[in-house]
Amino acid sequence: MKASEIRELLKWVTENVISFGGGMPDPSSFPVKEIIEITRDVLSTKAERALQYGTTGGILELREELIRFMNKEGIKIDKPENIIITVGSQEALDIIGRLFINPGDYIITESPTYLAALQAFRIYGPRIIGIPMDNEGIKIDALEDTIRKIIDNGTKPKFIYVVPTGQNPTGITMSMERRKALLNIASRYDLLIIEDDPYGYIYFGDDHPPARLKAMDSEDRVIYLSTFSKIAAPGLRLGWVAASSEVIRWFELAKQSIDLHTSTLNQYIAVELLRRGIIERNIPRIKEIYRSKRDLMLQALSEYMPDGVTWTRPSAGMFIWLTTPEKIDTGEMLGVAVKKYGVAYVPGKSFYPSEDRHNDMRLNFTYPTPQQIFEGIKRLALTIREYLSQ
Amino acid sequence: MKASEIRELLKWVTENVISFGGGMPDPSSFPVKEIIEITRDVLSTKAERALQYGTTGGILELREELIRFMNKEGIKIDKPENIIITVGSQEALDIIGRLFINPGDYIITESPTYLAALQAFRIYGPRIIGIPMDNEGIKIDALEDTIRKIIDNGTKPKFIYVVPTGQNPTGITMSMERRKALLNIASRYDLLIIEDDPYGYIYFGDDHPPARLKAMDSEDRVIYLSTFSKIAAPGLRLGWVAASSEVIRWFELAKQSIDLHTSTLNQYIAVELLRRGIIERNIPRIKEIYRSKRDLMLQALSEYMPDGVTWTRPSAGMFIWLTTPEKIDTGEMLGVAVKKYGVAYVPGKSFYPSEDRHNDMRLNFTYPTPQQIFEGIKRLALTIREYLSQ
Structure with missing residues (x-):
């Protein structure tokens, strides 16, 4: 099963690894x-x-x-x-x-x-x-x-x-x-x-x-x-x-x-x-948390990512979708990202029904802290730069 | 679907009907x-x-x-x-x-x-x-x-x-x-x-x-x-x-x-x-509630049921299984039991993989109150007597 391969990879994620791999809400939003x-x-x-x-x-x-x-x-x-x-x-x-x-x-x-x-x-x-x-x-x-x-x-x-x-x-x-x-x-x-x-x-x-x-x-x-x-x-x-x-x-x-x-x-x-009315009152707070974390990730991405890397600018949800130049296989790169640079993401391939693309990744911005977002994107950019220069 | 037929029948169960049909624990046992x-x-x-x-x-x-x-x-x-x-x-x-x-x-x-x-x-x-x-x-x-x-x-x-x-x-x-x-x-x-x-x-x-x-x-x-x-x-x-x-x-x-x-x-x-240790301490209490309700139902059954009706004497679980003489179809009798006598049960047929028996019923003794158990069994006995005398 594809999901279990990713799970195996994400098991390497220790305390020193910043993970954009999950899909979890910010726990500070729980009432x-x-x-x-x-x-x-x-x-x-x-x-x-x-x-x-x-x-x-x-x-x-x-x-x-x-x-x-x-x-x-x-x-x-x-x-x-x-x-x-x-x-x-x-x-x-x-x-x-x-x-x-x-x-x-x-x-x-x-x-x-x-x-x-x-x-x-x-x-x-x-x-x-x-x-x-x-x-x-x-x-x-x-x-x-x-x-x-x-x-x-x-x-x-x-x-x-x-x-x-x-x-x-x-x-x-x-x-x-x-x-x-x-x-x-x-x-x-x-x-x-x-x-x-x-x-x-x-x-x-x-x-x-x-x-x-x-x-x-x-x-x-x-x-x-x-x-x-x-x-x-x-x-x-x-x-x-x-x-x-x-x-x-x-x-x-x-x-x-x-x-x-x-x-x-x-x-x-x-x-x-x-x-x-707890949910109704909580929703603006959740929106604010998510918007500011999204902004932070977008800012870090424009600051650190090399040319040729593109990403979406979501107005909802918990994810940014990042596309690297064709020469990178994000599934193959994940091992290096985690082990050498200490950053994790979900490779894009398994989100495609036909699995016909290899150079995307999903980044979650709702769970990591602001510090982790900035530092993690920095690490990810280093990983991509290493792969592009090969 | 068989279960839904029974559900339909049990929908007739109003406040005036005593139901042995469910399979619910006594809510007084909840911690x-x-x-x-x-x-x-x-x-x-x-x-x-x-x-x-x-x-x-x-x-x-x-x-x-x-x-x-x-x-x-x-x-x-x-x-x-x-x-x-x-x-x-x-x-x-x-x-x-x-x-x-x-x-x-x-x-x-x-x-x-x-x-x-x-x-x-x-x-x-x-x-x-x-x-x-x-x-x-x-x-x-x-x-x-x-x-x-x-x-x-x-x-x-x-x-x-x-x-x-x-x-x-x-x-x-x-x-x-x-x-x-x-x-x-x-x-x-x-x-x-x-x-x-x-x-x-x-x-x-x-x-x-x-x-x-x-x-x-x-x-x-x-x-x-x-x-x-x-x-x-x-x-x-x-x-x-x-x-x-x-x-x-x-x-x-x-x-x-x-x-x-x-x-x-x-x-x-x-x-x-x-x-x-809450479950451990609660278990003896649950056993006591269930044992006394089972005893009550067994007592009511021996008091009211006509000859030819038999039932099990459980040492565990929530149900007594009652078997009437062959001439009764408990599925067919349920309508009269509910509408005329105000008592409900689950007909036995659908519990058999081959549905080859028609004269059993399942009686729950854990959910009804002691008063309901006694009164309900009395009503059930009247229903069975009416059917046996036909």
Whole structure:
């Protein structure tokens, strides 16, 4: 498995190595004091429910709070029956694979795309076609060409998987024009869209974030995924899916045999994080932390990187995508980066469904400290310079 | 899906209906105050880890505490690498299906057996052969006959799934003799055993509970499953698997793409529940609650049930298995039981892999109050009498 190779490499990462390899939020953004208070309150008033088995779909109060939370962002969800609570978004990705993919089926993703989504889908044996991106997101012409070719083959892609805002791994946010075009294509060819939106609520660009696909989904063809991992804390393992009640019912049947339901206690904690406005008040703080760390990394990159190296300027998400000149294989370079220079990243290759590019890397800017960001980028630049001069 | 039919029926259950249908622990057994304290302590001292992403296998401290916990029960597990933390035992059952079952494979279970295990396995398309039980557990001769027949067919069962202590749904505890014979057969035919043990730690019989299969497993052929749902609280959604490090590694690879990892916060809560001796001190209390409720249900059953009705006398678990005369179809009777008499149960049919029996039912004695137990059994007896007199 590709991910385990990277894991092996990243095991070299000791205290002296600065890692841009992970995908973890800044722990200073966790609402710790509030979760302590909430847990006490929840367990003092409804322990007999919060510690008991619950329903597979998730507790009603949480689904109702999520409806309000999404409505504020323009996502119109009417009924709790349109929502299911999952063990992080990862579980939703696995269930999507289970529900929609039969071996040999075509599915479409951005290229590069979220590695753990590729892993989750691959279990079910699909043919994954990656569509190239530019700074506005997925390339619509290439997408339509691909869809046509698949249809000419006598079949149809099962879905189009996209991370429209602050994409993992590139940090790119799909433009409004592309979003409309994507929905239009999905409508014309009658296709499902999976909108994976972990970062939409913490968009930190200067402009207004473009509307969610789900907010413009008049034909119920978008399955929307999000998570508490970036707006509250990943350790709660809470995600949710919003879709037509029919799709949610399929999710429930699948989830029932996978794990019965998501932790009731954690769901009640999330209810109160929403109800008490803690998440709403926390979001500007998270945005500020992420924006300033991004700025710092961008600054360090322009300061230290040699000519010929390029990178994205994300307005959301947790990653910058860096591209070196063709002669460098970032997978091969990682060993030297870690062992000689003390800096780690994730090589870009495994984010491509076809693994056909070797000179990119993903850099996380949310977890390392400001000092680590500056020093780490310096080290990375030295590594790249060494390789370029060979 | 069978389970959903029962769910539909059980939706009729209103406040005026006494339900023996669920499988929930008595909420008065939850260590509420202690979980409040622990959450405060954990989040005050290590929130940056307890709320962050964790490793797929589970946090090291919890696996180490579980080693000590199991060792006290005679289960010798040496290393954290022999344990993985799951989202309840249900997730372990799903992963077992994913890892071991290809469509058409034979697997063997007790008959009747745990419904949610059947559901989890069935997703993967096996041929499930149920082996009849008596009061000592699975019938060894029938088991060996079945294994031989499968081998004569040129194949081999992928595993034998058993709930040896306080089985769900029958409440039967497998005798020591049968356990040894089962291990012996598994050894002779080189087969895996799945030992599902949610109830072993709260054995409330007068005698000493028989040793776990895993405690006698000298050949590393037992995959052992247990859960915090019955010794602490189901709402935490915490289970664990103990097996060879090779098997645990496969579990980790599967779980990584299913949900990354189990809630870190809940794992740290479990560490402290074990470390502070709270679970150990709580267990005698749970046993006492369960024993007295079982006694009450047994007393009510002998008082009210007509001749020809028989039932088990469990020393562990949460269920009594009741068998009516052949002329009654308990599935068909459920509607009348609920609507006319105000009492609910789970019809026995779906617990049989082959669904070839119609006159049993599962009765839960841990969740209803003492008053409900007495009144509910009275109502159930009236229902059965009406059906017998027709």
